[in-house]
Amino acid sequence: MMQRRFKLSKPQISKRKAMSFIAKTPGEQVFDIANVFIMAVLCLLTIYPFWYVTIMALNNGQDAATSPIWLWPRKFTLDNFIYVLQYKSLQQAYVVTILRCVIGAILSVFVNMLAAYALSKRFLPGRKAILYFFMMPMFIGGSIISYYVVLVKLGLRNNFLVYVLPGAFAFFTMVLMRTYMEGIPNEIEESAMLDGASYLSIFIRIILPLCKPVMAAFAFFAIVGGWLDLYTNLLFVTKRELFTLQYILYMVIKSSEARNLVDTAMNSELIKRMINERMKAELPTPEVIKMAVMVVVTFPLLFIYPFFQKYFVHGMMVGAIKA
Amino acid sequence: MITTKSVKVGKNRKLYSLYLFLLPSILVTLLFSYLPMFSNYIAFLNYKFSNGWMGLGSPFVGLKNFSFISKQWFWEIAGRTVLYSSTTLLFSFPAPLILALLLNEIKNKTYKRVVQTVSYIPHFISWVTVSGLFYLFLTVDSSGIVNNVLALMGFTDRVSFMQKPELFLPFLVLSQMWKEIGWGTILYLAALTTINPELYEAASIDGASRMKRVWHITLPSLLPTTSILLIFSLGHLFGSNFDQVFNMQNSVIRQYTDTIDIFNYYNGVQNQQYSLSAAVGLFQGLITFVLIMVTNHVTKRVSDTGII
Secondary structure, three states: OHHHHOOOOOOOOOHHHHHHHOOOOHHHHHHHHHHHHHHHHHHHHHHHHHHHHHHHHOEOHHHHHHOOOOOOOOOEOOHHHHHHHHOHHHHHHHHHHHHHHHHHHHHHHHHHHHHHHHHOOOOOOOHHHHHHHHHHHHHOOOOHHHHHHHHHHOOOOOOHHHHOOHHHOOHHHHHHHHHHHHOOOHHHHHHHHHOOOOHHHHHHHHHHHHOHHHHHHHHHHHHHHHHHOOHHHHHHOOOHHHOOHHHHHHHHHHOOHHHHHHHHHOOOHHHHHHHHHOOOOOOOOHHHHHHHHHHHHHHHHHHHHHHHHHHHHHHHHHHHHHO | OOOOOHHHOOOOOOOHHHHHHHHHHHHHHHHHHHHHHHHHHHHHEOOOOOOOHHHOOOOEOOOHHHHHHHOHHHHHHHHHHHHHHHHHHHHHOHHHHHHHHHHHOOOOHHHHHHHHHHHHHHHHOOHHHHHHHHHHHHOOOOOOHHHHHHHHOOOOOOOOHHHOHHHHHHHHHHHHHHHHHHHHHHHHHHHHHOOOHHHHHHHHHOOOOHHHHHHHHHHHHHHHHHHHHHHHHHHOOOOOOHHHHHHHOOOOOHHHHOOHHHHHHHHHHHOOOHHHHHHHHHHHHHHHHHHHHHHHHHHHHHHOOOOO
């Protein structure tokens, strides 16, 4: 009531504006302009390589080999992508990779969430021992070769499970989930207990829905990890039907897989029709095929991640504050 | 916030279901962390793959596989590994911090968010792609952009960049920085938001320039985050980023650019010299363990924060 009587004669200045009245030295003004410029250069340096790959992939192969392309496709064509998408190994790799990312993410989120919930109960007997059990491998690791031997002996060589089982549990992930869970008010669980709910139904009906942000963040990380992983395929998979996208890309870049790609793709119906319709069969060069494969393997993830940005930034912040 | 009441929620329920919740994670840890840990034992054997689990059936040879410690070729590789990791650390550790500080000074919120989103892009590509891009830009062929720029500037010879072993380390550092500088700023920027803005205001009123404000307020507030990240990085000095080195290498420079992890892969997995690689891996693990303990101890002394 008291405030009403004294009306300010001048409009109140926002704090930000007030701060800006503290004089900026010329040095600081130069710095601000330079900073904006530096950020712009950074963005350019980041984006241009992807732009370059895209315009190469959209350019005719023979034409690209004659002289360099800088900013725009000189002789536009979708042929390279048509050949690449007709390639059976790539189609199979797409299925394998998407499957492993989705299954791996779901499995990993559940295994970690279950453990996090159980370990959030301080009264659980043996809790400390279990925590140490999980922590030890962080400090004493197995070497690459013992890991390799164990997994092969477990029968995971050329086995789809090798993509999803080893990564199903991660101590750090579990700890972050547990921290989040401990922030859930106890009254919710208590009232469910009073109604006679078991741990399982509390977990499914209460904890899971409330932990959606954290689950989304870690599911996203799991998907990204799965999409980018080359190591597992490199060590444990030699069957072509189980290759992941990164391994196909690796083969295309490092070996003559690009030529192989063109040769096999030519057997597809679509390509045969295409070649018949045009007078001459102008085959894509390996260089542009490599570019097209790179686009097809890399870009899907780049289109997804902005949608998840708010989740993983929040997830990292929780981690930062915990640390 | 955990009250004493909360820890007892559900205490009287049957506990076995909670242990069942823990079963998958315990199994995974046992199979994929502890079993390999114990299988390091094959470093002390003359291991043949066809023999049984964990080397049952292979003859015990004691420390024979560890004779590499006295060989020069090993220390060449080890020295190179430490050189790569320390140089990479030297340049790519401060880079995200500096970028975070710069980003923090951007006034326009939209511009800041756009720059951040763009800077995260290289984090979401694999080292296969990154090395593919490097080779693409640095190729000696007529499409190689860097060589074309050099030609425009008047240099006559085209340089075969990726085949020069002495350029490998700079490329490692550059590629690491390009790839992770954006993503690395997330933690720092998050920590920066926890700094009380009144500190800055008070400092400005007292006449502190921006540099002084950064030096006296921002950096000390970031010390805990920085210390923990530093411990993790220093602890892995004896290792390397397998994906990065593996993809950036090529057959021409391989013999000059192998690190311990790469060596273990080619020798152990490809050439099937299991015992030797296991011994090297075990040795590496031991040194890493010591490094982590030492850096943790030192950091605790200096800045009161540590991971253990």
